[in-house]
Amino acid sequence: MELQKILEDRSQKAWEIYLPNLSIDCVVFGFNNNTLKVLLLKMKNSTHWGVPGGYILKDENINQAANRILRDRTGAESIYLQQFRVFSDLNRSEGFFEDYPDGIWNKQRFLSIGFYALVNYSDVNIKLDEFSDACEWKSINDLPEFMMDHRAIFDKALIRLRKQLNDKPIGYNLLPEKFTMPELQKLYETILGKKLNRGNFYRKILRYDILQKLDESRKGGAHKAPDLYQFDIEKYKKALEQGLNNGW
Amino acid sequence: MELQKILEDRSQKAWEIYLPNLSIDCVVFGFNNNTLKVLLLKMKNSTHWGVPGGYILKDENINQAANRILRDRTGAESIYLQQFRVFSDLNRSEGFFEDYPDGIWNKQRFLSIGFYALVNYSDVNIKLDEFSDACEWKSINDLPEFMMDHRAIFDKALIRLRKQLNDKPIGYNLLPEKFTMPELQKLYETILGKKLNRGNFYRKILRYDILQKLDESRKGGAHKAPDLYQFDIEKYKKALEQGLNNGW
Numbered sequence: 001m002e003l004q005k006i007l008e009d010r011s012q013k014a015w016e017i018y019l020p021n022l023s024i025d026c027v028v029f030g031f032n033n034n035t036l037k038v039l040l041l042k043m044k045n046s047t048h049w050g051v052p053g054g055y056i057l058k059d060e061n062i063n064q065a066a067n068r069i070l071r072d073r074t075g076a077e078s079i080y081l082q083q084f085r086v087f088s089d090l091n092r093s094e095g096f097f098e099d100y101p102d103g104i105w106n107k108q109r110f111l112s113i114g115f116y117a118l119v120n121y122s123d124v125n126i127k128l129d130e131f132s133d134a135c136e137w138k139s140i141n142d143l144p145e146f147m148m149d150h151r152a153i154f155d156k157a158l159i160r161l162r163k164q165l166n167d168k169p170i171g172y173n174l175l176p177e178k179f180t181m182p183e184l185q186k187l188y189e190t191i192l193g194k195k196l197n198r199g200n201f202y203r204k205i206l207r208y209d210i211l212q213k214l215d216e217s218r219k220g221g222a223h224k225a226p227d228l229y230q231f232d233i234e235k236y237k238k239a240l241e242q243g244l245n246n247g248w
Numbered sequence: 249m250e251l252q253k254i255l256e257d258r259s260q261k262a263w264e265i266y267l268p269n270l271s272i273d274c275v276v277f278g279f280n281n282n283t284l285k286v287l288l289l290k291m292k293n294s295t296h297w298g299v300p301g302g303y304i305l306k307d308e309n310i311n312q313a314a315n316r317i318l319r320d321r322t323g324a325e326s327i328y329l330q331q332f333r334v335f336s337d338l339n340r341s342e343g344f345f346e347d348y349p350d351g352i353w354n355k356q357r358f359l360s361i362g363f364y365a366l367v368n369y370s371d372v373n374i375k376l377d378e379f380s381d382a383c384e385w386k387s388i389n390d391l392p393e394f395m396m397d398h399r400a401i402f403d404k405a406l407i408r409l410r411k412q413l414n415d416k417p418i419g420y421n422l423l424p425e426k427f428t429m430p431e432l433q434k435l436y437e438t439i440l441g442k443k444l445n446r447g448n449f450y451r452k453i454l455r456y457d458i459l460q461k462l463d464e465s466r467k468g469g470a471h472k473a474p475d476l477y478q479f480d481i482e483k484y485k486k487a488l489e490q491g492l493n494n495g496w
Contacts, residue, residue, distance in 0.1 A: 019269050019357075019359070020269065021268065021269070022270070022359070060338075061336040062334055062336040062359070083333065086331060086334060086361055088304075089309050109306070111267070111270070113334055163415065163495070165495060165496055166414065166495035166496065167411065204496075247410075247414030248413055248414065248444060
C-alpha cells in the first residue's frame with residue numbers, strides 16, 4: 001500500500017487515541033565491534049533516514065510511551081531510556097507532509113520529546129513498520145542523510161550521552177556481562193570520540209567503586225591474560241540514581 | 249472577579265491561540281543576601297504555592313514561550329533560561345480543577361515543560377496576574393507548600409542547577425558586576441547546599457579561565473581588602489556554549 005493511503009487510513013484513529021501536537025523520537029545507541037551505532041529507519045518514498053518515533057496515548061505518561069515505542073520497534077525490554085530535550089521549532093515537521101491532505105494526523109505541528117536509549121545490541125530484533133522500508137544500525141562515524149530535524153536530535157542526544165559519562169555509570173546495557181578494563185575503556189573512548197590515558201582511566205573508574213574484579217581472566221592471546229570484571233549491580237544502580245559525585 | 253469566572257472567560261480564547269495539552273513551568277532562581285531564592289506565586293482560593301507558568305502559542309517555539317511568560321511575570325529581559333524536563337504524569341494537573349465545568353481550558357490534561365531561569369534579583373519587578381493573590385521570592389531553605397506537582401518540578405530544577413555547576417559557568421546573572429572570590433564561593437556553596445574548601449575552590453575556578461582580576465579591591469572592613477573580579481564575558485559565553493571540559 002502506498003504511504004499516503006496508509007497515513008490517511010490511520011489518521012482518524014490517531015486523532016482519537018493520541019495527544020495532538022506531540023511526538024516522541026528515540027535515539028537508540030548500541031555498541032558492537034567497538035563501534036557506537038544508532039538505530040535508524042528509512043521512510044518509504046524517501047532517501048533520508050530518521051530515528052524511530054511515535055506518539056503519546058491519551059492515558060500514558062511519556063516514559064510509558066517511549067518504552068512502548070521502543071519495545072514495538074526493537075523487541076527489547078528494560079532499556080535504559082532517558083528524556084533529554086524537547087524539539088519545538090516551527091515547521092520542524094509540517095513541511096515534510098505539505099503535499100498531503102489537510103486534516104491528516106501527520107500534517108499537524110509536532111513538538112517532539114527526544115529520548116535516548118542504550119540497548120544491548122544482541123537483544124535487539126529490529127522490526128520494520130509499514131511506513132518504513134529499512135531499519136538498520138548505522139555507525140555514528142558514517143551517518144546517512146537525515147530527514148526533518150533528526151540530525152539535530154541525534155547530535156543533541158550524543159552530546160547528552162557524553163555528558164552522562166561525567167555523572168553516571170555506563171556500560172551495563174552496552175557490554176557483555178564480563179569484560180576487561182581495555183574493553184570498558186574502549187567503550188568510553190568510542191562514545192567520547194577520543195583516546196583516554198590508560199592510567200587515568202583505571203584510577204578514575206576504580207574510584208567510582210562500581211566494578212567487581214573476578215577470579216577469572218580472558219583466555220587466549222599472546223599477552224598476559226587480562227583480568228575480567230563485572231558491574232556490581234547494587235552499586236551501579238545506586239550511582240545511576242545518585243550520580244557519581246564528580247563535581248564540586 | 250472570582251477565579252472560576254476568570255477561567256471561564258479566558259477559556260475560549262485559550263483554545264484558539266494555544267497548543268492544547270501543553271504548559272510551561274518556570275523555576276526562577278535569584279540570589280540575594282547570600283540566599284538562593286525562588287519566585288513563587290499563590291493562586292487565588294488556595295493556600296499552596298506554584299512556580300510561574302503559561303502556555304505555548306500556536307506559532308511560537310518553547311523558548312519563545314518561556315521567555316514571554318517570564319518577561320510578562322518579571323519584567324526581566326535576557327534571562328538565562330534552560331529547559332530541563334517534561335512532567336507528564338497522568339492527573340498531575342486535571343485534579344486541581346475537577347470542580348470546574350468540563351471543556352474549560354484549565355481542566356485538560358497538561359504535560360508541562362519545565363524551564364529553569366537564573367535572574368538578576370534586582371532587575372525583577374514582580375507582576376501579579378489576575379489568577380494569583382501573591383507572588384514572592386522564597387528562600388529555598390524555607391519553602392511553603394506547593395500545589396500540584398510543583399514541588400517535584402522545583403526539586404528537579406535544583407538538581408539540574410547543581411549539575412550545571414560541574415559543566416557550565418555560573419554567576420553572571422546572579423552576582424553584581426564586580427565581586428570577590430569569597431562572594432563567588434558563597435554563591436556556589438549556597439546552590440550546592442554545602443561548604444567548599446577555599447583552596448580547592450580558588451584553584452578550580454581559576455583553572456576555568458573565565459575571571460578577570462581587577463586593579464581594585466573592596467574598601468572597608470577590618471581585614472585586608474579582598475581583590476575584586478569580574479567575568480570575562482567572551483570566555484564566559486564560550487564556556488556556556490562549549491562546557492567547562494571537566495570530565496573524561
